[in-house]
Amino acid sequence: MRRGFLLNGNGAKTKPTRAVPKPSPTVKDAPSIPEHPTSIILPHSDCASLPPRLLTQAELHEDFLQRLKADRTFSFNLTQIPPTYAHALDQRSLVLCYPGVKDAVLARGVRPMQATLRDWMFTISDVPGAGKGVFAAAAFPRGARVMCERPLFVLPTYIPVNVGERVGPRGMPKRISDVVVGAMEDTARTAFFELHNCKSDDPRDFQGILDTNSLSVGALPGYNGDNAAVFKNLSRVNHSCSPNAFYRWNEDYFCGEIRAARPIAEREEITISYHADVLDKRDQRQHILKANYAFTCACQACRIPVEERKRSDVRRGVLATVNTNAQKHDSDFAAWATDPTAPDDYIVQKYLRYAKMMDEEGLNEPAQWAIISHALAQAYCALKDATNAQMWLESLAEYTMVRNGTGSVWTELAKVPEKLEWWGVRVSSAPKLGSV
């Protein structure tokens, strides 16, 4: 049987079948043609497993209208993942999704959480001036999973708003917020309303809490738009412009996870970036964080003395070009490798400069480090420098682990750098760096 709230062909509503029977949801005055979408504020998620491009809100709106045209009863479903019949002791998430998404998620498989739950690995405590924060209860090496948690609920960031329907203060249709709040289990609902709300003092402001605490899920099978998730603990991790950890969605376990982006000491606060691009200049970062999350960032990177700020902005600006140029790196590498007049250490020096700037900025952005590590591993292989090639392949493996939850390919290749296709490809008349 189809679960969730449904709109029939005449625009009248069908009472929802709730996943958890309390309290009663209300669905009122919801004509069937959505007028415009609302959206949920989400921090950046640079997970390598996300599809190349999520559909935009406008494309999703068009897609929704097409589906509605084909099936006038079409709407989102409210369900639970994993379903109640599977893994009786497992944590469950309430999920608002397109029809068919749940089946596609379950067909792909959802692994039970018990084996990977590590509540003892972190503690939640007060942070002066920043509400509550999450602290490491043990030391973690780079790449290690620090937190791992099923969301309280998941919902699409694209939500159609019907003509004349009741909406909350930030545009969220009441038919959505009422049904989601109503269907949450008591403990989940309590946990949700205890989360910080930077948007208002209204303790029942659903979207205020959502916009303050949502993290990205990315696409779910059968739906190529972004989804938002709210977590009991994971949503309490504070922001830093030089964070020590990285959030990613783990589709195997249907959970959010935080991985250490650098070694984290016991009792150190765990931080991630809420901002889309940590390489933005300080003023830009501060402006966007203030606008989206209503706080003035006082992280280590933002607290630097005024005279240092310009240097920091320049460094981050230079590092931003590394990403932009990543596409043409292969052709640059090939040109350098086959040009005996180019200095042997051209690529090495260039990327070691980037690595130094990353260190100076305290940046642990895994995507950025993966590009730098890859370029250095490639260049040292070309120069037949096994020791340095191995070191940067291991670095690449660690940052790939941070981003993807696995780095095994590079871990294996680091043991045999001379087997890589780049090995010895540098044509040079000069003696090679660190030849073996």
Ligand SMILES: [Zn+2]
């Ligand atoms: Zn900051």
